[in-house]
Every structure is written in C-alpha cells, then in structure tokens.
Amino acid sequence: MKNIWTLLLLLGSFSLFGQVTVDFTDPATPTWGTNAQRVITVNTVPVAMMWAGDANQDGKVRYSDGFIPPFTVISSDAISIFNVLLGDPTAQLDGYSQFDTNMDGKVRYSDGFIPPSTVIASDALFIFSILDGDPAGEITQQF
Numbered sequence: 001m002k003n004i005w006t007l008l009l010l011l012g013s014f015s016l017f018g019q020v021t022v023d024f025t026d027p028a029t030p031t032w033g034t035n036a037q038r039v040i041t042v043n044t045v046p047v048a049m050m051w052a053g054d055a056n057q058d059g060k061v062r063y064s065d066g067f068i069p070p071f072t073v074i075s076s077d078a079i080s081i082f083n084v085l086l087g088d089p090t091a092q093l094d095g096y097s098q099f100d101t102n103m104d105g106k107v108r109y110s111d112g113f114i115p116p117s118t119v120i121a122s123d124a125l126f127i128f129s130i131l132d133g134d135p136a137g138e139i140t141q142q143f
C-alpha cells in the first residue's frame with residue numbers, strides 16, 4: 001500500500017459503458033471534497049497531484065506527533081520512517097514501501113549522498129515540505 005490518498009472524481013452521473021479518460025493533473029477537474037489535491041506549479045503551469053506522505057497510514061500527514069486532549073496522540077509520519085529504519089538516521093531501504101513518501105524507490109530519514117554528485121532525498125524532509133515547512137502542520141484525508 002502506498003502513502004498516497006484515494007482521489008474521487010466529482011460527477012453528477014456517468015455512463016458505465018465506454019472508456020473515460022480523466023486528467024487529474026488538471027486543477028479544473030472536479031474532485032470530491034475540499035482540498036482533495038495538492039496544486040504545485042511546474043514551469044509556470046499549475047498541476048494538481050495526489051497528497052502523499054501518510055507513511056503510517058492513519059489518514060493524516062504529520063511531521064511531528066500531534067496531541068488532542070485528553071488522550072489522543074496523532075503519530076508523526078517522519079518518526080514512523082525513522083522507526084522502520086530501526087532508528088538509524090542514515091539507513092536506507094530499497095524497494096516498494098509505504099514509507100517511500102517521495103516515491104523514488106528508497107526509504108531514507110536523512111538525505112543520502114553518493115559521490116560525486118548524487119543526492120538521495122530524505123522522505124522525512126519530503127513530509128516537511130508537503131506541510132510547507134510547518135513542523136506542527138497537519139493534513140487530513142477527506143471522506
């Protein structure tokens with residue numbers, strides 16, 4: 001299972017016959033709910049994408065733990081990456097994984113470097129960037 005959330009097309013009705021092509025990268029494509037997609041700018045063009053970063057699969061993207069009094073803890077996705085690497089901040093897992101938030105085929109807590117110039121980006125820092133650099137930020141999956 002990946003760390004991206006399900007995305008639903010918002011249509012009044014549709015036919016079950018024939019082939020339908022839907023461009024979810026077009027921000028004008030109607031999707032169910034509010035804030036269902038993240039919109040970024042690529043070469044000055046707005047592009048919609050699915051939310052990623054829910055490494056622990058709890059329906060929320062968080063960099064740090066959250067707390068809702070009196071007893072509810074919302075676990076950090078970044079810490080879940082640290083834990084799956086057995087607490088080694090420089091470790092790396094290769095292959096398909098829900099903890100691979102930037103979807104490069106590798107799970108890393110910190111950036112890796114292969115000389116002379118290859119950087120393997122941190123999945124934890126990717127979560128931080130999804131939250132626009134707010135360590136206490138949170139995005140909740142709709143539905």
Ligand SMILES: [Ca+2]
Pocket residue numbers: 053054055056057058059060061062075076077
């Ligand atoms: Ca989560």
Ligand SMILES: [Ca+2]
Pocket residue numbers: 099100101102103104105106107108121122123
């Ligand atoms: Ca990765």
